[in-house]
Amino acid sequence: MKTVKNKAAALSIVVALIGMSVVSRAVAAPPDLDGVWVPDVKDQGRQETANVPPWKPAIVPQIERLAAEEKAGRPFLVLSHCLPHGMPSWMLISHNAFEWLTTPGRITMLGEVDGNRMRRIYTDGRAHPEDPDLTLHGHSIGHWEGDVLVVDTTGIAPQAYIAISEAVGVPNDGDMHIVERFHLEKPNVLDDELEITAPKVLTAIWKTTRIFRRYPDRHYEIIEGECVQEDLVPGKDEYGNDIFVSHPQNPDGSVRTQK
């Protein structure tokens, strides 16, 4: 009888442990993605030819012309201004690092090419706004499915490029929708699997992946980013304050850079 009781007790402990294990797995914390992520630019280059977007027939001649112009040494400048890259180009073609910051209810991605390179991914359960102001990075909401962060982005300005390189891309022309699945392929290697729906320029959903790497031993930081410094140089105002003043370029043969 005592043996039976002991067996029952042991069984209940095992059941309890299994139950705790299941529960702890269900509420396991998502992976820590905080830190500075550097894009795998070599893979970006491979993807240019390995996975071409399903361009609509009307878009194909534009892409062919851009590719020919680049080959001829006259590259079109997708990033020819100081605007944010926009989505999905930030994820697709940027050569610069971004910082991933997790705080309650949101994830913030900070870039470094210009003063407002930022994506907000809301993880507090909110929906997209019904009638959002369109922006270059759009409105992003995310939720975790196990170890995968699923991000849905809408409200993207029609001028945001879908670019496969810094010289080849077209504006999305409106109604774009992007779903991303972020997950660690292995420690410190982050995959962003993108599904891009752009009915004005693509015939089907374009699925593509970009790779980002984290180097904790190097203690990388993103840096203060601005895009007008060559038009401004340190100078003084009438009170002797340190200010930036217009850069008198050209007389000495120096340059004005096309943005």
Place this chain on the structure above:
Amino acid sequence: MKHTVSLKIALVAAGLALSWSAAAVAHHSGAAYDMEHQRTMSGTVKSVNWTNPHITFVVESDATDGEPARMWVFEVSSPGVLSRSGWTKRSLQPGDHALFRYAPLRDGSPGGFLLRVKLPNGQDLGFSLMPTDQ
């Protein structure tokens, strides 16, 4: 050899950028530069544009027997990439005399994509987009 190979890798990665028109260097896509015929020149830095999306250095070349001094414009990667490669805003300053390794503009204009700089004190400045190349 290892150094040359890693530099080439860095350049291919860095590649894809930049163009030139008259007195203006533009950005992105290395198609305007001839990476296969790299050259070296010496000169003095006249101005530094430490800015995004790409940095430019204006350099006055040393006068030689055959060539008078003239202004060159070298374009290079971004402040973020150079900072992670060990540069600071002050690594190369106006007045610095240095050796410049570059990929020339295909159209023959006095400019190029800057690959490497060697300062008189022996300091050798390069860069890479991806740390494994450094």
